[in-house]
Amino acid sequence: MRLHTAPRPWRQAAAGYGFVGPALVILGAFLLYPIVYSLWLSFHEWDGYTPHWGPFVGLENYRALADDEVFWRAMLNSIVFVVVRTPLEVSLGFLLALLLNRRLAARSLMRTLFFVPVVMSLIVVTIIFQRVYEPNTGLLNTFLRGIGLGAWAHPWLGDPATALPAVIAVSVWKNVGFSLVILLAGLQSLPHDVLEAARVDGANAWQLTFRMITPLMRPILALTALLSIIGGLKVFDLIFIMTRGGPTYSTEVLATMLYREAFELNHMGVASAIAVILVAVVLSIARVQAFVLPESQEWGTG
Amino acid sequence: MKDLPRCQAHDESRPRMSRRAVLRLGLAAASVPPVLLRSRTATAQIGGAQPTAPPTAPAAELKNPVELKAPKVKASSPTTLSFWHYAGFHVDVQKFIAEEYKRRYDPNLSLEITAYPGLNEQRVGVKSALAAQSPTPDIIGVEPGAYAVDVYTSGSVLDFTKVFAEDPEFQRGFWPNALELLTINGTVVSVPVVTNTVIVYYNRGLFREHGLQVPDTVADLKKLGAALNAKGITPVAYAAGEDRNHPIFPYYTYVGGIKADKLMREADLGLKPWTSPELVAGADFVEMMAKSNLYAKGPLGIKQPDAIQILATGKSAMLWGGQWMRRSIRAALPAGFDLGMFPFPAVVPGGHKPVLSSVGITLTVNARSKYPDLAFEMIKALTGAWGKIEYTRNLGLSPNGPISTEAIAYQMQSLKDPLYPEFLKLQPTGTTRVLFTPAVEEAMTQGMQALITGQKTAKAVMESVEAVSRKLGLRKFRTG
Numbered sequence: 061m062r063l064h065t066a067p068r069p070w071r072q073a074a075a076g077y078g079f080v081g082p083a084l085v086i087l088g089a090f091l092l093y094p095i096v097y098s099l100w101l102s103f104h105e106w107d108g109y110t111p112h113w114g115p116f117v118g119l120e121n122y123r124a125l126a127d128d129e130v131f132w133r134a135m136l137n138s139i140v141f142v143v144v145r146t147p148l149e150v151s152l153g154f155l156l157a158l159l160l161n162r163r164l165a166a167r168s169l170m171r172t173l174f175f176v177p178v179v180m181s182l183i184v185v186t187i188i189f190q191r192v193y194e195p196n197t198g199l200l201n202t203f204l205r206g207i208g209l210g211a212w213a214h215p216w217l218g219d220p221a222t223a224l225p226a227v228i229a230v231s232v233w234k235n236v237g238f239s240l241v242i243l244l245a246g247l248q249s250l251p252h253d254v255l256e257a258a259r260v261d262g263a264n265a266w267q268l269t270f271r272m273i274t275p276l277m278r279p280i281l282a283l284t285a286l287l288s289i290i291g292g293l294k295v296f297d298l299i300f301i302m303t304r305g306g307p308t309y310s311t312e313v314l315a316t317m318l319y320r321e322a323f324e325l326n327h328m329g330v331a332s333a334i335a336v337i338l339v340a341v342v343l344s345i346a347r348v349q350a351f352v353l354p355e356s357q358e359w360g361t362g
Numbered sequence: 363m364k365d366l367p368r369c370q371a372h373d374e375s376r377p378r379m380s381r382r383a384v385l386r387l388g389l390a391a392a393s394v395p396p397v398l399l400r401s402r403t404a405t406a407q408i409g410g411a412q413p414t415a416p417p418t419a420p421a422a423e424l425k426n427p428v429e430l431k432a433p434k435v436k437a438s439s440p441t442t443l444s445f446w447h448y449a450g451f452h453v454d455v456q457k458f459i460a461e462e463y464k465r466r467y468d469p470n471l472s473l474e475i476t477a478y479p480g481l482n483e484q485r486v487g488v489k490s491a492l493a494a495q496s497p498t499p500d501i502i503g504v505e506p507g508a509y510a511v512d513v514y515t516s517g518s519v520l521d522f523t524k525v526f527a528e529d530p531e532f533q534r535g536f537w538p539n540a541l542e543l544l545t546i547n548g549t550v551v552s553v554p555v556v557t558n559t560v561i562v563y564y565n566r567g568l569f570r571e572h573g574l575q576v577p578d579t580v581a582d583l584k585k586l587g588a589a590l591n592a593k594g595i596t597p598v599a600y601a602a603g604e605d606r607n608h609p610i611f612p613y614y615t616y617v618g619g620i621k622a623d624k625l626m627r628e629a630d631l632g633l634k635p636w637t638s639p640e641l642v643a644g645a646d647f648v649e650m651m652a653k654s655n656l657y658a659k660g661p662l663g664i665k666q667p668d669a670i671q672i673l674a675t676g677k678s679a680m681l682w683g684g685q686w687m688r689r690s691i692r693a694a695l696p697a698g699f700d701l702g703m704f705p706f707p708a709v710v711p712g713g714h715k716p717v718l719s720s721v722g723i724t725l726t727v728n729a730r731s732k733y734p735d736l737a738f739e740m741i742k743a744l745t746g747a748w749g750k751i752e753y754t755r756n757l758g759l760s761p762n763g764p765i766s767t768e769a770i771a772y773q774m775q776s777l778k779d780p781l782y783p784e785f786l787k788l789q790p791t792g793t794t795r796v797l798f799t800p801a802v803e804e805a806m807t808q809g810m811q812a813l814i815t816g817q818k819t820a821k822a823v824m825e826s827v828e829a830v831s832r833k834l835g836l837r838k839f840r841t842g
Contacts, residue, residue, distance in 0.1 A: 109516035111495045194668045195660030196596065196677055215660020218603060220815055304605045307662045307811040323486050325800050326512060 095339060102332035108322065114329070121333040131334070133309050134317040141228060141313060142292035148232045149288050150281060153239025158269065160240070161247045171244070175237040182234070186301040189230045193217045220310035223303055227311055231298055235291065239284045246280030247273070286349055293342050314338050424775055426755075427768040430466055430748040433739035434528070437470035443737055446491075447503025447723050448484035450477040451689075452555070455756040456744060462752075463743040473501075473740060481505060492518040492728070500731040501741060503723040504552050506543040508800040510724065514551040515839050519726040521549040525738050535747055536763045537789070540721045542842050543796050553745050554721030556759040558685035559788050560611060560795065561717060565679050566702035568595070574679070577707045578715075587656040590679050599672035599681045602661035602814055607795060607803065609662070609810040611682070611718060616647035618716035618793025619709030630797050631837050636828040637821075645813060645820035647709060652814045662814055670694045682706070685785050686722070688758055692779070703781055705788055719792015722759060758782055760789045798841050805830040 102121055105114035125131045160171050177185065192199045193216040201213035216226040250273065258272050274281075296315035299305060305312035305320065312320075314334055322331035445456070453475055460473035476499070478484035488502055492513065502519060504510050513519045526533040533541070533550075540554050564576070572593065577583040587597035602609045617626045620640060628634040629641060651657070658664060658672050666687055673681040674694040681691070695701060705715040725745065727737040743749050750761040755773040765773075770783065797803040809823035818826075 107512070107516060108489050109492050109512055109518055111493060190665060191668070193663060194665075194671075195663050196599075196658045196672050197668065197675060213659075215663040218660035218663025218815075220817065303603075306808070307603075307815055308808055308817055320804070323482065323489065324508075325804065 098332045098335045098339075102329060102336050104329050106328040107326040108328040109326070117329065121327075121329045124330055125333055125337075130309055130312060130317060134305075134312045134314050137224060137309075137311060138293055138295075138313040138315075140224065141231075141295060142289050144225075144228050145231055145235075145292045146285055146288040148228075149236050149239050150243075150285050152232065152236045153284065154243050154277075154281065156236070156240045157243035157247055158273070160244055171240075174240050177234045178237040178241075180234070182297050183301065185230065185234055186298060189226075190217070190302060193226055217303055218307060220308050223307060223310045227299055227302055230302070231292075231295065234298070235288065239288065242284050242287075243277070243280060246277050250276050283349075286345070289345055290342055293338065293345070424768075424772040426748060426751050426772055427766060428747045428751065430462060430743060431746055432467050433463075433742070435735040435739055436468045437733070437736055440470050440472070441733060441736060442472045442474050443501060443733060443740055444474050444476065444499040445501040445503070445740075446476045446478065446484055446488060446499040447725075448478045448481045449503070449723050450479065452723070452753075452757065453477050455753050458756070459744050459749050459752055460740065463740065468736075468739075471736060471740070481509075485509060488513070492516070495730055497728065497730045497732045500728055500733055500737040502726050502728055504726055506552075506554075506721050506724060507796040507798050508803060510544055510551055510726075511546055511798050511839055511841075512800075513726065514546050518729055519551060520729050520731075520734055520738075521551045521726075522553060522738075523549050525742070526550065529742070532742055532746055534763075535745075535750070539719065539790070539792060539794075540762055543721060543794060544724055545842055547840050552724035552726035553741060554724045554762040555745050555750075555753055556722040556757065557719060557762055557789055557792075558722055558759050559717050559719050559785060559792055560615075560682070560684045561703050561705055561785075561788065562598070563673065563681040563683060563687075563691060564702050564704065565673065565676065566700040567698075568676065568679050569702075570700075576702075576704045579708045579711060579713075581711070583656065583707045584654055587654060591655055595676075596658045596672065596678040597656045597680060599658045599664065599669040599678040599683075600661050601664050601666045601669040601683060602657075602811075603664045603668075604666050607797070607807065609814065610797075610803075610806050611795065612648045612651050613644045613806065613810060614718050614793065614795040615706050615716050616644040616709050617641070618718065618795075619706075619713050621714075621793075623794050627794070627798075627842060629831065630799055630802055631839075631841065632799075632831050632834060633836075636824045636831055642820055642824045645809070645823050648810055649813045649816075649820050652816070662811055666690070674699070684718075685759055688779065688781065688785075701781065703784055705791075714791075717788045717792045718795040719789060720795050721762065760785050764790075798839070799831070799834065799837060801830050801834055802827060 101113065103116055103118055105117050105121075107114070156174060160167055160174075164170065195201055195213070195215040195218060198216075200216065204210060204212045214222060216222050254276070255268065255272060258268055263272065294315060295313055296319065299311050299313055299316050300319065303311040305316040315338065318331050318334040318338065321327045321334065456473070456475055460475075464471055464473075478487060484503065488499070488504075491498060502513065504513055504519075514521070522533075536553060537557060540557050541550050544550050544552050544554070568574075569576070572589075574586060574589065575582075577586050583597075590597045600611075602611075607614075614626075617623060617640070620643070622640045622644070625634060625638065625640055626644075629636045629638070635641075652661070658669070658678050664672070666683065667690070669681055669683060670687065670691050671694065672678045673691070674696065681687075683691075691701065705717045708715050725741045727734050727741070731737050744753065745762055750763065751765055751769045751773065754761045754765075755776060758777050758779050770786065774782065797806060805827045809818070809827055812818035813820060813823055
């Protein structure tokens with residue numbers, strides 16, 4: 061009778077590499093290589109048309125950005141976008157999830173309705189909201205005039221003071237359904253015995269929500285917030301289509317500035333420097349995950 | 363190979379109709395309502411007069427009065443040329459011309475057209491292809507201005523020097539002012555398929571109803587605006603929120619109106635300051651227009667479809683926009699809407715009426731194309747004497763050069779647009795609306811937005827544009 065022996069270590073390793081190899085190649089080609097390429101490019105001058113890079117300029121592109129008030133404006137707008145959008149998106153998503161976690165008559169329908177904006181084409185959403193915000197015949201101003209609040213009618217996207225909030229509102233509307241779905245899934249996986257015990261101990265709905273459910277949901281809330289922050293920092297298409305960063309750079313964010321520098325002003329080196337900064341910021345925030353989210357979550361049972 | 367006539371010339375081999383008969387045919391095809399406008403005599407800056415077909419009545423089916431010219435070079439084996447551009451609504455007519463060319467002269471040659479959804483997407487694709495030294499696309503659609511400068515100065519595209527030397531007639535078929543916009547470092551780097559103008563559309567019925575007159579000067583326009591505002595009607599819908607150079611339209615208009623185009627061009631190239639009195643006056647004009655209650659509310663929040671909607675719903679009496687909007691406007695207007703157009707009023711007393719003019723997509727050849735000669739022949743088919751008539755007959759945009767009265771009558775059979783001849787009259791009078799230096803164009807766009815929103819003064823805006831221009835130093839290219 062032949063004895064079963066453990067496979068030799070090198071064979072085990074080869075099998076492992078064989079399985080992850082294709083994924084590593086794809087990651088390397090389409091993620092790591094472009095990141096390293098961008099980093100290298102950020103130290104060069106290049107117009108993007110000629111086949112060869114221009115001269116090595118060291119940190120000049122970064123210095124140019126540091127001196128560029130548009131860059132700081134874009135950085136500030138990106139931060140504002142995230143700081144305003146994320147709490148709104150997560151808190152609204154959480155409220156809706158709490159609501160839809162209850163036994164409601166049209167729960168499935170409402171869940172679907174809240175998720176519809178997530179699956180809608182962004183182009184369609186932006187075109188709809190451009191018309192909604194249009195100052196003269198737009199839905200919002202027409203509605204305001206209709207209910208006697210004509211004084212509040214405003215050129216929402218045409219005024220630098222309101223353009224960014226208007227764009228953020230669209231972003232929240234578009235993405236709140238995504239937060240809702242994640243948080244609802246989290247709520248439904250909470251341990252019923254713990255919640256039941258709390259109820260038996262006399263906890264009212266308020267206490268149950270804020271003393272029990274919210275702490276238990278902390279990892280899911282953190283994950284949702286993290287996804288929203290990263291999505292917010294990378295926002296491009298919504299702003300590019302709605303305002304192209306205007307008027308007067310009032311909605312310019314890092315991603316739209318990157319596009320402008322790369323493809324309109326032909327400063328590929330500067331654009332790469334923005335990309336490197338953006339990646340660094342996103343990666344730093346993603347690392348927060350390690351501190352905020354434990355590797356595994358075990359629902360305590362007392 | 364038979365040397366076929368240019369568009370303006372008559373083909374002697376064909377049965378000729380009398381001029382009078384042709385005019386009658388064109389008239390009825392056009393179904394033009396009584397023209398209320400008195401004739402415009404905008405001073406031609408560059409270019410000649412464009413004959414137009416007066417309104418008349420159709421009798422027989424007319425044909426394109428010129429022939430598609432045979433190519434000097436043909437494909438020796440099945441060959442496909444690739445062509446990337448960004449104007450989807452041009453594809454049908456491009457396919458038609460390419461098929462006709464294939465059928466008549468070069469059965470081996472096919473044209474594969476890729477129409478990107480917009481200029482930005484196409485430019486990114488082209489940039490990537492050129493940087494990768496790709497021979498595809500063979501034919502590239504570029505915009506006049508910075509885009510054309512970028513592709514040419516990087517050595518990525520070929521110029522038309524040889525083509526024009528071999529076929530001077532082809533060169534003469536274009537409006538000189540259109541080719542001037544595409545001349546970089548002394549050579550023409552691309553050729554336009556069409557031209558178009560920026561004018562003022564107006565609700566003729568509403569003007570009639572309220573006894574209003576088309577304004578001759580900006581002072582008249584302001585009075586007209588006040589009268590309309592008093593009646594609760596917004597004077598002008600202006601899509602300043604549209605991207606590209608829409609926010610700069612008023613500035614170009616003023617500069618064209620005082621004939622300071624050359625000065626603006628020199629400033630664009632860093633040869634003259636942007637802070638000269640004439641160029642600052644342009645910014646003053648933009649500010650004045652924004653403050654004069656002429657525009658529909660929040661112009662920077664208005665895109666082209668919004669502006670069309672404002673006009674079509676009767677909320678505004680006028681729309682300041684481009685010839686390219688004509689079809690969308692027609693589609694949005696309710697039945698019975700009497701649409702008229704006029705060139706922007708004179709910006710200074712006694713001055714001429716400035717019409718912004720530009721070329722639409724322009725065509726050039728990839729320097730690494732495997733079939734440059736075939737690509738140039740295809741461009742000649744698309745933009746030459748026969749092609750331009752077919753092209754604009756389908757789109758209703760203005761041709762890239764003068765065409766004959768017979769050709770206009772032929773086009774009007776299917777165009778059904780009484781305004782088309784009006785556009786043709788204005789095209790040669792056009793003033794430029796192109797900046798060549800990307801950073802300057804960007805500074806101007808932001809500056810004009812700041813003027814419209816009242817964030818900056820005219821002087822401050824032009825100083826910031828000048829600062830950007832000075833930082834760039836002398837440009838590495840020359841234009842015109």
